[in-house]
Amino acid sequence: MSLVLLFLFLFSIFLLYRSLSSTKPNLPPAPASLPFIGHLHLVDSRTPHRSFHSLSLHYGNPDSSRLILLNLPSPTLVVSTASDAELVLKTHDLAFASRPASFSEAILVNGTGQGVSFSEYGNYWRQSKKFTVVHLLGQKRVFSAPFRAAHAEEVTAMMDHIAANKGEINLSDCFYAYANGVVSHAIAGKENNAQRLRELTDDLSAILANGSLYQLAAEVFPGIGKLITKVSGLDKKFELYNRNWNQFMAEIIEDKKKTANTKEEDFLDVLLRARDDGTAGFDLTENDIIAIVRDITAAATDTTFNTLEWIMYSCLS
Ligand code: HEM
Numbered sequence: 512m513s514l515v516l517l518f519l520f521l522f523s524i525f526l527l528y529r530s531l532s533s534t535k536p537n538l539p540p541a542p543a544s545l546p547f548i549g550h551l552h553l554v555d556s557r558t559p560h561r562s563f564h565s566l567s568l569h570y571g572n573p574d575s576s577r578l579i580l581l582n583l584p585s586p587t588l589v590v591s592t593a594s595d596a597e598l599v600l601k602t603h604d605l606a607f608a609s610r611p612a613s614f615s616e617a618i619l620v621n622g623t624g625q626g627v628s629f630s631e632y633g634n635y636w637r638q639s640k641k642f643t644v645v646h647l648l649g650q651k652r653v654f655s656a657p658f659r660a661a662h663a664e665e666v667t668a669m670m671d672h673i674a675a676n677k678g679e680i681n682l683s684d685c686f687y688a689y690a691n692g693v694v695s696h697a698i699a700g701k702e703n704n705a706q707r708l709r710e711l712t713d714d715l716s717a718i719l720a721n722g723s724l725y726q727l728a729a730e731v732f733p734g735i736g737k738l739i740t741k742v743s744g745l746d747k748k749f750e751l752y753n754r755n756w757n758q759f760m761a762e763i764i765e766d767k768k769k770t771a772n773t774k775e776e777d778f779l780d781v782l783l784r785a786r787d788d789g790t791a792g793f794d795l796t797e798n799d800i801i802a803i804v805r806d807i808t809a810a811a812t813d814t815t816f817n818t819l820e821w822i823m824y825s826c827l828s
Contacts, residue, residue: 539578539588540570548731549582567591584731585611608632614729614736615722618746619805622753626802628810638793642785643803647778657775661696665689683820690815691808698778698804704763711756712808718748760801779804 544550554562563581567589571577577591590599599607609632612620620629627643630636652658669689673680691712695705719726725743729736740746767783776784782800785791 539580540572541580541582542566542570544582547584549584551583551731554581554583563589564591605632608636613726614740615719615726615745615749618740618749619753620802622750623757623805624796624798624800624802626799626806628806635793638791639795639799639803642791642793642795643807646781646785647807652781655775658697662693665692665696668692682823683816686816686819686823687812690819691812693815694808694811696777698808699763700777700779707759708808711752711759712812714752714755715809716813718745718752722748756805757801760804761797764797764800778807 542550542553545552550566553566566581567577567579570579571591576595578595579589579591581587581589588599590596610629612629616629620626625635625639627636627639630639646652666689669685672685672688673682688709691709692705695708695712699705699708722743722745725739725745729739729745732739763779764783767779779800782791782795782803786795786797786800
């Protein structure tokens with residue numbers, strides 16, 4: 512009898528061990544993948560959103576959500592429905608807050624401060640995001656008279672440009688100039704600064720667009736990622752951009768120190784004031800200010816002009 516009990520006891524331990532050791536993480540479905548490149552061959556680089564859409568319709572679970580997991584080649588969660596986007600960006604925001612830095616992001620971040628886009632989840636992330644949302648992107652500032660005037664001015668400039676052009680016109684260029692114009696006004700006021708800010712944003716966009724193949728190669732082969740960014744000259748281009756950006760920002764900040772501000776504050780004024788009177792809620796250095804401004808410029812430009820392109824495309828189709 513005691514032998515039977517011992518056998519049953521050991522057998523139940525074995526079953527428990529097997530069930531625990533075979534527990535797989537409950538990951539979203541994924542198509543079969545290839546070695547090294549994972550699912551890259553399934554994604555059309557010109558229209559990745561279409562590939563993601565059809566892959567999630569095909570492999571996503573129709574009864575729950577359409578989430579799928581792709582290796583591109585690092586594991587990437589593809590979120591295709593509005594309710595899942597809400598779960599990721601709102602309900603579980605903190606779980607998704609930190610992101611792995613790519614080689615190009617690492618060069619950008621090392622060249623300036625942390626900023627809001629690339630900082631790791633933690634006190635700095637919380638405080639810098641809160642400050643940005645409350646003090647720079649809040650309704651009060653967005654609807655303030657100078658910002659509305661800047662917006663109206665950029666819309667008028669865009670409409671005048673379109674009206675003056677009798678032949679074909681590249682609306683993408685117009686939308687880009689408009690989006691960048693509005694954010695440049697908001698960040699550094701009107702004068703010469705806005706034009707230079709626009710040129711620097713163009714430089715960054717050009718580096719990112721022209722170097723996208725090398726950036727992808729660096730992510731696919733992380734072991735030689737540094738070598739790829741070096742041989743392709745990407746690291747030098749980013750470093751030059753960083754130098755120009757930092758120098759330009761330092762000049763504006765120096766100018767602002769010299770001249771008393773008589774107008775409504777722009778984003779840089781707000782950040783500098785918060786640094787000087789210590790109301791930021793975290794240790795806000797000049798490098799952080801430079802990086803936050805860079806992140807806002809990047810976050811505001813492509814998103815806005817892409818949305819406008821889509822609206823125009825939908826109206827015409
Ligand atoms: C149609 C236009 C826009 C869209 C679709 C859009 C979308 C988004 C999304 C989805 C995020 C969250 C990113 C994440 O947490 O991973 C984000 C973050 C952010 N956006 Fe926008 N945005 C738009 C316009 C703007 C504008 C005009 C500004 C500033 C003037 C701005 C500034 C920011 C900032 C500072 C962040 C936080 C930084 C980050 O997490 O990377 N955005 N935006």
